[in-house]
Amino acid sequence: MDAIGQAWTWLTTGASWSGADGIWHRLGEHVYLTVVCLAISCVLALPVALVLGHLRRGGTLAINLSNVGRAVPTFAVLVLLVLSPLGRYGQWPTVIALVLFAVPPLLTNAYVGMTEVDRDVVESARGTGMTGGQILLRVELPLAFPLIMTGVRTAAVQIVATATLAALPGGGGLGRLITAGFAQQHTYQVVGGAVLVAALALLVEAVFAGAARLGDPLRHQRRSRRKEVNSRGLSKRWVTE
Numbered sequence: 059m060d061a062i063g064q065a066w067t068w069l070t071t072g073a074s075w076s077g078a079d080g081i082w083h084r085l086g087e088h089v090y091l092t093v094v095c096l097a098i099s100c101v102l103a104l105p106v107a108l109v110l111g112h113l114r115r116g117g118t119l120a121i122n123l124s125n126v127g128r129a130v131p132t133f134a135v136l137v138l139l140v141l142s143p144l145g146r147y148g149q150w151p152t153v154i155a156l157v158l159f160a161v162p163p164l165l166t167n168a169y170v171g172m173t174e175v176d177r178d179v180v181e182s183a184r185g186t187g188m189t190g191g192q193i194l195l196r197v198e199l200p201l202a203f204p205l206i207m208t209g210v211r212t213a214a215v216q217i218v219a220t221a222t223l224a225a226l227p228g229g230g231g232l233g234r235l236i237t238a239g240f241a242q243q244h245t246y247q248v249v250g251g252a253v254l255v256a257a258l259a260l261l262v263e264a265v266f267a268g269a270a271r272l273g274d275p276l277r278h279q280r281r282s283r284r285k286e287v288n289s290r291g292l293s294k295r296w297v298t299e
Contacts, residue, residue: 111172167209171202
């Protein structure tokens with residue numbers, strides 16, 4: 059309890075937030091690293107998943123290959139990259155390790171979302187004269203959007219949590235607060251740094267959940283369908299009773 063109280067004092071002290079080693083600076087580094095890694099992961103994974111899901115081919119192989127990254131600890135990949143010639147290029151070892159970690163949920167969710175689109179809907183769109191590209195963008199993508207965004211949200215939260223490892227080989231981010239706390243035997247700073255990482259992960263989760271709801275191109279149709287299903291259920295229950 060003493061450490062928690064000291065951590066609260068540390069978090070609410072203005073001096074802890076200022077300077078090159080302050081919370082604001084480390085938070086900015088963490089957010090920047092998260093945005094860069096998530097953007098690269100989306101650019102690499104989503105086009106592949108959408109095309110393979112549209113074609114219904116090669117998805118299983120791609121997902122299995124991407125999931126190999128989950129079997130290898132991120133820290134092990136990070137250490138190997140830091141010790142390799144890439145270690146001379148600043149944050150690139152960290153970026154590569156986090157991208158490898160974020161690709162599997164993006165690829166898996168997007169592919170599954172595309173393959174779960176009702177084939178009758180796709181065939182109806184094709185019957186109206188739509189091209190493959192139009193079907194992908196106007197039919198399959200809107201229907202698969204919720205599951206795609208689930209993958210993006212999962213990848214973003216994983217990157218936020220795992221980016222703390224960037225501090226171990228000397229990188230930036232909130233992890234530097236934790237490693238500095240360990241080095242100086244300041245338990246309160248370790249606890250405070252962990253709280254900040256957890257709070258940022260929860261904030262990112264909430265932001266992407268809200269973005270998924272607001273950005274869903276079919277949200278009005280889904281809401282109307284849910285209301286219709288609920289009203290039918292209530293009506294059936296009323297008749298039964």
